[in-house]
Amino acid sequence: MYYLWSLLCSITLFSILQWNEYNKNPRDYKMLTISNIGLLCLIYILITIVFYFIFDNENVTYEIDKDNVDNTMLKQIKESVYTGFDPIKIN
Numbered sequence: 001m002y003y004l005w006s007l008l009c010s011i012t013l014f015s016i017l018q019w020n021e022y023n024k025n026p027r028d029y030k031m032l033t034i035s036n037i038g039l040l041c042l043i044y045i046l047i048t049i050v051f052y053f054i055f056d057n058e059n060v061t062y063e064i065d066k067d068n069v070d071n072t073m074l075k076q077i078k079e080s081v082y083t084g085f086d087p088i089k090i091n
Contacts, residue, residue, distance in 0.1 A: 002051040009051075010044040 018036065022029045 002055045003048060005055075006048040006051045007044060010040065010047045013043055013047075014040045 014036075017039070018031060
């Protein structure tokens with residue numbers, strides 16, 4: 001649903017920006033240029049991302065059943081867990 005709202009807001013913002021550009025120089029104004037189409041796409045993408053973070057914010061909580069976790073398995077590991085690079089390793 002936020003796609004439609006972001007499309008509506010981006011078209012509105014684009015129209016306001018283009019109206020201001022038209023009022024600055026009405027003789028040389030051309031609406032269908034590559035830069036204007038790119039600007040509309042950029043505004044749409046940015047507003048869609050903003051609306052996604054505003055409206056599609058679902059607080060998902062994961063419940064972990066503590067009875068199914070066996071902590072003794074981790075204590076039985078005999079190998080070294082260190083995986084970093086050690087240039088001065090002495091055997």
